[in-house]
Amino acid sequence: MANKNGVQWSIRVGDGSLVVLEPEHKNRVMRLWDGLKGLVVKFAMKVWRFLKQAWDLGVDDPRKVFHCLKVGVALMVVSLFYYMRPLYDGVGGSAIWAVMTVVVVFEYTVGGTLYKCLNRICATFLAGFLALGIHWVAIHSGHRFEPYIMGISLFILASATTFSRFIPVVKARFDYGCTIFILTYSLVSVSGYRVEHLLSVAHERLSTIIIGTCLCIITSMLVFPVWAGMELHVLIPRNMDKLSKSLECCVADYFGDGDDESKKTLNGYKCVLNSKASEEAMANFARWEPAHGRFNFRHPWKNYLKVGASSRSCAYCIETLTSCLDSKNQVPESIKDHLSSACMNLSSSSSSVMKELAKIVSTMTRSATIDMAVQEMKNAVQELQNDLQSLPDLLIQPLDSQEESTTPNSPDKTELVQSEITVMPLMEVIPLVSFASLLMETASRIEESIVKAVEELADSAQFKQAEDEIKLKQNPTTSKIASEEV
C-alpha cells in the first residue's frame, strides 16, 4: 500500500488483520537508526581519541616507542630457538621458558629488568635446590609418605613466602622473586613426583631462564638504555624547577601580574604532590643498576628520596599558598602595595635558591653561589618582616596624614596622636598577612629542609667542587683581592 508520502508501513497483528503503522512508528524506526548511527560515531570517536592519546604519548617520549621495538626484537630473537632446527635440538622443548622469561622480565628501565632478572634467577636456583633436597628426603622416607611430605612442604613454603611479601622491605626488593620462588618450587616438586628425569628438568629450566634473562639484560642495557637512576636524577630537579616556577607565578598572580597563560605554570606544583610512589619505584630499581654515566654502583639513591620528600613538603605549602589567590581581591590595594615589593622579592629569591639547588642536583656540582642565594633569601624574609612590622602605622592612619606627610618635617608624635585616627579593619589585612607568612614558611622550608637534603646528597654522592671554588683555592690572593673589590 502506498499513500501520498510514498511508502507506508503495515503490520499483521494476531487476528490476521493488517494495521497500518502510523508516522509515529516510522519515527521510531528512524530514531533507532539515528541512535545506532550515534553509537557508531561515538565508538569511532572513542577509538580516535584513544589512538590520538597513544600517538601523543609516542611523540612526547620516543623512548617508549623504542622500548616497544626492543621487546619485539628480543621476542623475535628468542623465538629463533624454535624456528631454527639446530638451536631447537639443543635446548629442546623447554625453549618455551626462554620465551616466557623475555615476555615477563623485560621492563622499561634497565633497573626494572635487572631487578626481575636477578630475582628470577636467584629464586629459581633457590627453589630448585630446595625442591630437589626435599624430594630426596621424601623418596628416602618411603613411597607412602612421599606425597604427604611434598604436599605439606609446598603448603608451608607457599604460605610463608606469600606472607613475607607483605613485609615492606621484601615487597620493595624481592616481590617478584617470591612469586618465582613459589612457582618454581611447586613446579619442580609437583613434576618431581611424576617425571623421572627431574634433574634434567631443573637444568633445562635454569638454562633457558638464563638465556632469556641474558637476552633481556643485553637488549635493555645496550640498545637505547633507559636507566631508572638517570630518570630519578632528572625527575628530582625537574620537580624543584616546577615548584620554583609555581611559587613565582603564584606571588605574581597575587599582586596582579598573572595572566591566563601562567595558569599552567602555576599548577606545576600539583605533580610534585603525588610523586612519592614513582620516586620510590625508581629508587628501588636504580639500586640494581651497575655504574652508568656519572653514577657509581652504590650511588646514594636514598638521598634523592630525601630531596624529593622535602620538595614535597614545600609543595604542600605552595598548595596552601595558591588557595590564598581566591581572597586576593579582599585586600585594599594600598596595603597590598605596601608589601608587594617585599613579597615579590622573597618569591624571586626563594625560587632562585630552588633553581640553584636543582642545578646542583642535575649537574652534580656544588655551587659557589648557593650560600649567597640563601643569604639573599634570608634578607628578603627580613625585609618582608620589616614591612609587616610597619603595617600598623598604615592601619592607624591619621585622617590628615596624607597632607602632613608631604611636608618635609614630619609632625611629632603627640601631634599625630591628637589628630583623629581611623583604624583600618584588621579583617581586610588578614588574607595578606597570612599570605606573607605562608610565603615565609615556604622560604623556611626551602632553607631548612631542601637545602639540607641537597647538601647531604652532595656529601654522600661526592659532588664536584664548583669551578669558582677550585679557582679560589688555587689562587687565594687574587680571589681575596677580587672579593675585596666586590
Place this chain on the structure above:
Amino acid sequence: MANKNGVQWSIRVGDGSLVVLEPEHKNRVMRLWDGLKGLVVKFAMKVWRFLKQAWDLGVDDPRKVFHCLKVGVALMVVSLFYYMRPLYDGVGGSAIWAVMTVVVVFEYTVGGTLYKCLNRICATFLAGFLALGIHWVAIHSGHRFEPYIMGISLFILASATTFSRFIPVVKARFDYGCTIFILTYSLVSVSGYRVEHLLSVAHERLSTIIIGTCLCIITSMLVFPVWAGMELHVLIPRNMDKLSKSLECCVADYFGDGDDESKKTLNGYKCVLNSKASEEAMANFARWEPAHGRFNFRHPWKNYLKVGASSRSCAYCIETLTSCLDSKNQVPESIKDHLSSACMNLSSSSSSVMKELAKIVSTMTRSATIDMAVQEMKNAVQELQNDLQSLPDLLIQPLDSQEESTTPNSPDKTELVQSEITVMPLMEVIPLVSFASLLMETASRIEESIVKAVEELADSAQFKQAEDEIKLKQNPTTSKIASEEV
C-alpha cells in the same frame, strides 16, 4: 712456646725464622673474634627484628595470615591434579599451567584476583584465536613464508601491546592482560611452528587456565574474602577520622593543651598525604568485584576517590597548620587567650563535621544533623572572624587601659586617644593570625570540597535517608511541634 700469660703466638716468616707475635697481634686476633661475634650478633638481631616485624604484621591484620593459608590450600588442591593418577590422565602434562595460574593469579583482595583471572582468560582466548588464525594464513601462503609471517606478526603484536601498556587507561585495567596476550601469542605461534597438534595445545592450556582461575576465584571469594571495595569503603572514612583528630590535636597543642601522647594523633594526617596510590589501586580492583554486602556491581567507586582527593587537599592544609606549632611560643599569651576559645570552637566544630561525614560514608546513611553541623562550623568561623576584628583594640592598648577598663563607664574615645598609646608589634601577632586564617581555610576546604564530594557520593550510591528524616516525612505534624519545641 709458652710465657707467663699462657699461650704465645708465633709465625714463620719468609727466611725460615720464627717471629713471636706480640700482644698487639694477639689483640688483633681478639679483635677479629670480637668483630666476628659482633657480626653474628648483628645478623641475629636483624633476623629477630625481621621476625618481630612479620609477627606484628600478622597480629595487626590476621586476614593477611588467612590469605597466606588460602594460597597454600589452593596450591595443595591444584597439585592434586598431579598427585592423583586419574585426574592426571585427564588433563595431562599441561596441569602445570593450572599450578602456574594459581601462583600468579591469587591476590590479596577478591577484586585483584578477579582482575587477574578475567584478564588472563580473555587475553589467552584472544591471543590463542589470533595465533591460530595467523598460523592458518601462514600455512596457506607456503612453507617458505611461514616463519616470516609468524615472526613479523609476533614482532608487530608484541610491540603494539607493549606500547598500549603505557596508556593510563590500559595500564589501570588491562596491564596484566597485555602481558598474558603477548605470552600466549608467542607461545602458541612458536609452538605452532613445531608441535603438530596445535589445537589440542591451545585447548589444554585454556582448560587448565580455567581450572586454575576458578579455583582461585572460589577460594578468594568464599574463604574469608577480602573485598577491595570494602577496604576502600573503610579506608576513606578512617582517613577522615584521622584528619579530624589531627586537627583537634593541633589546635589544642597550639593553645597549650597538648601532651606527648597526642604526638601520634597529631601525625595522623601524614598517612593521608600519600594515600592516592593505594586508594586508586583499590578502586581499580573494586570495579571488578560483583555485588557484595551493601555494594552493587556498579557501585560508584570513583566518587570515593573524589572524597579521598578532597580529604587529601584538607590534609595539605593541616600539614601547613602543624608547622605553625613551631612558632606558637612567639605569640604573647594575652593575645592567644583572646582567640583561643574561638579557635578551639572552630577546630572542634570542623572536626565534628568531618566525623559526621566519615559516619555518613561508613554507615552509607545520610545524616539529618550534617547541615546543622556545617552551620555550626560556619558560625564558628564567623565568631573567629569577629574576634580577629577586635584584635586591633588589643593592639592599640592605652597604658592606663587596665585601670580604666575596671571602671563601669568606659572612657570616651577622645579621652582614650589622648592618653598615651602603645602599639603592640604586629610581628608578634602574625603567627597567630596566620594560624587562625589557616584554620579558616581548613574549614572552608571541608565545607566546599569534602562536604560536596560526600553529597555526590551519597547521591550516586543512593545512601539511605537518615532515620530522623524518615520520621519527619512520616509524621510532619509531630515533627513540626518537636522542632518548634527545640
